[in-house]
Amino acid sequence: MSGAVVTGARAGLVSCETCKLLTRPVNAEHAGHCPRCGATLEVRRVQSLQRTWALIIAAAICYIPANLLPVMVSNTFATSDAETIMGGVVYLYSSGSWPLALIVLVASVMVPLGKLLALGYLLVSVQRGMAGSHHERARLFRIVVFIGRWSMLDVFVATFTVALVQLQPLMSVLPGAGVLFFAAVVVLTMLAAETFDPRLLWDSATDMEKQDG
Amino acid sequence: MSDAARSSQPLMACQECDLLQRIPVLPVGGRARCARCGFVLAARPRDPLELPLVLTLTALIVFVVANAMPLMDLSAVGRYASTTILGGARQMWLDGERITAMIVVFCAVIAPALYLLMMLAVLLAARRPPLPHWSGELLRWGLHMQPWAMYDVMLLGILVALIKIAQLATVDPGVGLFAMGLLALLLPAISVTFDAREVWKRVEWKHGDDLAAAFADGNYEERGR
Ligand SMILES: [Zn+2]
Numbered sequence: 112m113s114g115a116v117v118t119g120a121r122a123g124l125v126s127c128e129t130c131k132l133l134t135r136p137v138n139a140e141h142a143g144h145c146p147r148c149g150a151t152l153e154v155r156r157v158q159s160l161q162r163t164w165a166l167i168i169a170a171a172i173c174y175i176p177a178n179l180l181p182v183m184v185s186n187t188f189a190t191s192d193a194e195t196i197m198g199g200v201v202y203l204y205s206s207g208s209w210p211l212a213l214i215v216l217v218a219s220v221m222v223p224l225g226k227l228l229a230l231g232y233l234l235v236s237v238q239r240g241m242a243g244s245h246h247e248r249a250r251l252f253r254i255v256v257f258i259g260r261w262s263m264l265d266v267f268v269a270t271f272t273v274a275l276v277q278l279q280p281l282m283s284v285l286p287g288a289g290v291l292f293f294a295a296v297v298v299l300t301m302l303a304a305e306t307f308d309p310r311l312l313w314d315s316a317t318d319m320e321k322q323d324g
Numbered sequence: 325m326s327d328a329a330r331s332s333q334p335l336m337a338c339q340e341c342d343l344l345q346r347i348p349v350l351p352v353g354g355r356a357r358c359a360r361c362g363f364v365l366a367a368r369p370r371d372p373l374e375l376p377l378v379l380t381l382t383a384l385i386v387f388v389v390a391n392a393m394p395l396m397d398l399s400a401v402g403r404y405a406s407t408t409i410l411g412g413a414r415q416m417w418l419d420g421e422r423i424t425a426m427i428v429v430f431c432a433v434i435a436p437a438l439y440l441l442m443m444l445a446v447l448l449a450a451r452r453p454p455l456p457h458w459s460g461e462l463l464r465w466g467l468h469m470q471p472w473a474m475y476d477v478m479l480l481g482i483l484v485a486l487i488k489i490a491q492l493a494t495v496d497p498g499v500g501l502f503a504m505g506l507l508a509l510l511l512p513a514i515s516v517t518f519d520a521r522e523v524w525k526r527v528e529w530k531h532g533d534d535l536a537a538a539f540a541d542g543n544y545e546e547r548g549r
């Protein structure tokens with residue numbers, strides 16, 4: 112066995128995703144439950160590709176109104192001023208806090224789009240049985256998981272701005288319709304990263320090994 | 325370590341690439357990475373059950389403070405306002421953004437509260453092994469809550485909001501904000517000092533011994549120590 116790549120799946124074993132206990136599945140279709148912690152066992156996460164696709168397509172649809180609709184509407188005596196995500200970035204930049212403008216631009220615009228593209232690319236690479244760059248794709252997946260939650264930034268910015276600026280009738284800020292779509296993008300992409308099974312990325316490497324040996 | 329010592333360790337599969345391997349007995353502060361993909365398979369903190377318990381208790385107290393005290397006070401032209409975490413979500417709810425309000429409450433209150441309470445129950449149960457099997461169930465749910473407890477993100481969000489508002493009004497940070505900053509440090513500290521393997525070693529098996537014959541490595545429990 113030395114040198115050969117032996118995975119749990121090839122050895123006919125299933126690893127519990129919760130407690131990591133390695134057991135023999137009850138049968139090929141239904142691996143059953145973990146005898147130690149009771150979690151449902153899955154050799155690979157069930158319907159990982161379909162579920163992840165469904166979630167990122169839903170997120171991509173929400174991404175459009177999230178960017179086009181205002182996230183906040185500020186009202187003063189006479190004026191009413193709607194602000195989109197990009198509008199907020201421009202406002203921060205023009206008021207002199209360019210580091211914050213950059214953070215918001217990255218967290219709110221680039222990260223969600225980057226996550227959608229990255230997950231889409233990973234899904235296509237698995238479906239086409241892409242043979243190379245396993246390490247790069249595994250790293251990409253870890254980055255997606257790690258940065259995902261930071262996109263929630265603008266939802267919190269809107270929440271606390273709205274909560275504080277309630278000085279009627281002088282000045283008040285209301286949430287805009289965009290904030291809901293924006294929160295939906297973040298939640299859907301975080302769930303997508305959880306349904307995607309990174310072991311699928313490595314299965315092509317295991318298969319190649321099999322053909323060689 | 326010698327091959328003999330290594331082979332007495334239980335076999336496990338990498339959760340990111342499924343490669344089968346044995347994790348050596350780690351020194352304190354040591355980490356084991358997957359031989360193929362580099363994923364961190366295990367780490368051995370100094371005091372894997374006591375220290376996280378102390379941190380969890382501290383975090384629960386700070387959590388109460390963070391939710392009870394105002395995050396910041398705002399004053400402009402003789403008017404005064406202040407807000408708490410729940411106050412922020414409440415205003416969202418009143419303004420018609422109910423789903424967003426619920427998401428904020430989940431990330432700011434429910435997920436961290438569940439995480440801390442479940443960790444507390446598991447860590448207290450771990451003081452008297454064997455752990456009842458429900459503690460395994462709690463740990464599983466607690467770990468699911470972890471990425472949704474977003475104090476670090478929220479802190480940055482409040483900072484951005486403060487800088488925006490500072491153009492219009494005077495804003496002073498409140499006690500709640502400092503408590504939130506402390507939570508943003510305590511939550512990751514709990515997960516770094518905690519070693520879930522110590523819990524799984526001590527937990528009562530849900531399906532008992534009748535399935536033991538089916539295991540790839542039936543003596544996991546004994547050898548895992
Ligand atoms: Zn298990």
Ligand SMILES: [Zn+2]
Pocket residue numbers: 338339340341342343358359360361362363
């Ligand atoms: Zn691995």
